[in-house]
Amino acid sequence: METGARKWIIVITVVLCALLELIDTSIVNVALTQMMGNLSATLSEVSWVIASYAIANVIVVPLTGFLSEQFGRRNYFGFSVILFTVASIACGQSTNIWELVAFRFIQGVGGGALMATSQSILIDTFPPRQLALGQALFGMGVIIGPTIGPTLGGYIVDNYDWPWIFYVNVPVGILATIFTFLFIKDPESIANAIPKPLRQLDWAGIFLLILGVGSLQYVLEKGESEDWFESGLIITFALLSVIGVVGFIWRELTAKNPIVDLRVLTRSRNLALGAILSFILGFGLFASIFIFPIFTQRILGFTAAQTGFLLLPGALLAGFMMPVIGKALQAGVPQKYMLPFGFGIFFLFTFWMSQKITGSAGEDDFFWPLMLRGLGLSLLFLPITTMSLQGLRGKDGAQAAGLTGMLRQLGGSFGVAIVGTYLERNIAYNRVALLPNISLYDPETQQRIQAFTQNFMGKGFTFEQAKLQAYQVLNFSLMKEASLITYAQTFTLLGLFFLVCIPLLIFIKRIRDAGPIDLNAH
Template identity: 75%
Template sequence: MESGARKWIIVVTVVLCTVLELIDTSIVNVALTQMMGNLSATQQEVSWVIASYAIANVIVVPMTGFLSEQFGRRNYFGGSVVLFTLASIACGHSTNIWELVAFRFIQGVGGGALMATSQSILIDTFPPKELPLGQALFSMGVIVGPSLGPTLGGYIVDNYDWPWIFYVNVPVGILATIFTFIFIEDPAHIKARIPRPVSQIDWLGIFLLVLGVGSLQLVLEQGETEDWFESTYIISFALLSAIGIIGFIVRELTAKQPIVDLRVIGRSRNLAFGVILSFVVGFGLFASVFVFPIFTQRILGFTAMQTGMILLPSSLVTGAMMPFIGKAIQKGVSQKLMIPFGFAIFFIFTFWMSARISPTAGDMDFFWPLMLRGFGLAFIFLPITTLSLAGLSGKDAGQAAGLTSMIRQLGGSFGVAIVGTYLERSTAYNRVAQLPNISLYNTETTQRLQAFTQGFLAKGYALSQAQQQAYAALEGTLMKQVALITYSQTFTMLGIFFLICIPLVFFMKIKKNAPPVDMSAAH
């Protein structure tokens, strides 16, 4: 345990690294158009800039426990910061799209350790009685990071060039590296470790993890682009994913020294249901952050910067509340009450948003619903983490932390993929459903066409051109109305999904007078 200034230097270092890693999951989204132009890339090619980072991330996260034991946690964390920083420089210097994709993958390998290992460093920095505060500080970074990405990215793209979205990582990376090797020390159980000989490393488990989880992430990232199972490419990787994941589960349940000890799930009912709830949280958090910017930018014409600034206050509310939630858990407030309350708040948020969606909506129409979302998330994230890990200690806690992080990230990928597909398919369906209302035999339709035609004639168009433009304007009006219906339905479906998942919480147990969650080995 640490104290004084050293303690808070460590806190700042690891929380900054967590925020940095999560910012990089979304910061590139607003720069893709610039990248396409500067690197002569197609939309399909540039999508790999996002996919490669996510694939590397989700592969590395569950292995952080093994890698920390093998190399020492401080060495692994510091080395990952160095790798992340160097890869960021290389990304900014990329001269073609495939160079950028390769360096983003390397950046994702480094970034995967930052979030998972930061949590365990924070836990070892605080004494047991202050443990919820340590987890709360970590949770602040996890919640705030994804929302900061579009805001920071939008500012950089509007004022600088796209390489600067990577160069901004460099000063923080250098500072974090220095602080890591000066102030962070390995706990006793890590110092006493005996690294596994190369011959005893679970190479088959590593291979199956890379094959299964990597292929699944690729399917989720590229599925919509490739029209899902209409593509042989997607079918092939879906089969590889199934083979890899099934093989990985069998291998890890039977190996003497597994790379990821899945048996810990069988030893803790809380963890089993906590893993499911982590998936739900990842799904809702990333899906809502994904769908809102698309709506505001495509339908309302907001800039990336505007959208980011709308999202930011709600994330800050969540972050600011985390220490209070941590203190409440520390004083004995039941997580089994907090989590359903948070889910119910999220449900109200989605229905409020669906009612606020309109063609004339502005910033303030979304401010209070998003603030409510931020308030609700504070009652979800930290209580699920602490309840999932309750009763675990040593290596079990470390394995559990890695598993919940991976599942939360996969939940986010599923959320983005499913919501993206739902938006695409529902838009087409809703357009067909609205077409019977538009007919030349319909008085309202003909009046609207005449009004459009007169407007274009007044601008100097010839009659034939004015009529063509009028039909185009009518189509535009139709598609905007269809989009509003679709986005409203999407928010409603997200809310119902959260509501349905509330009963899962009551399968988890809270032991009276149980000691604080022991995360001393959660690396």
């Protein structure tokens, strides 16, 4: 265990690195339009800037435990920081879209390692009774990062040029590299480990992991744009993902020296349950952060910066609450009592949002629901994380951090894919359902068309042109109403999903630590 100033330098270093990685998952979203123009790319091509990073992330995260043991955790973490920083510079220097996609993949390889390795470093930096405090600090980055990404990205794009969304990583990356090699040390279990010869590595496991998880992430990222299983390419990758995932699980449970030790799940019931809950948390965290900006920008006409600033107070509240929740856990409050409140509060957030979805909604309407979201996430993330990692140290802790991180990321990918598909298809369905209410034979509808027509004729349009414009306005109103209904339904279903997960909590096994918790211990 580390002590004094050294301990807090390590904490600041790894939390900043995790924060950087998570900011970069969402910071590019608001710059895609500018990238399309500057790099002469289509929407389909530029979407790979996001997809390549996510695919690299989800492949690397579960490998971090093995790679830390093979090369030394400090060396691996330091190399990942350098790779992430250099790739950020290369992204900003890209002269065409496929250069940018390639460098984003490399950046994702470094970033995925930062996420899981940061968590395992914190596990070994704090004593077992301070696990909640260490993970609270890590959780601040996990919750705040995806939220401030669009805000920061929007500010940079509005005031500078898109390469600066990558260049801002460089100063932090340089400092983190220096601090890593000066202050971070390997725990004995890793420092004394003998690296395996290349011929003894679980190459089959590595191949199956890349095939299965990489193909699955591709399906989730590109499925909606390719019309899912109407596309032969999506069908092919879906089959490859099934083969890869099933083969990977079988291989890792039977191999003598597995690349990812899935047997750690059988040694800890709480870790197995925590892995499931991490998936659910990722689903809710990323799905809610995905749907809200789409609604505010498409329907209400907010800018990216406006939307980002709306999300910021709730994220800051979640970050502020993390140490408070950590102290409560250290004081002996069981996770199984906190989690139902977290799920319940998240349900209240989604229900409240479903009531606020109107065409006349303003910024003030969303402040308190989003604050409630921040509180709910703080009551979910930290109890789930500490429950999953409690009692695990060294190699097992690194494996557990990698597995829960991967599942949280996959949960987010599933959430975004499912919500995106539901929105697109149900807006069309609700539009059809509303059509009988605006029949051309309805006197009220005829009056609206006449009023619109007269208005456009007053602006100089001919009668035929004005009538065509009137029909377009009516169609826009219909689409807007169908969209409002769909967004409200989506928030409601997201909340119900969290409610039905509550019965899982009865399987939590409480692990009692002996002795009082010293919050001031070093």
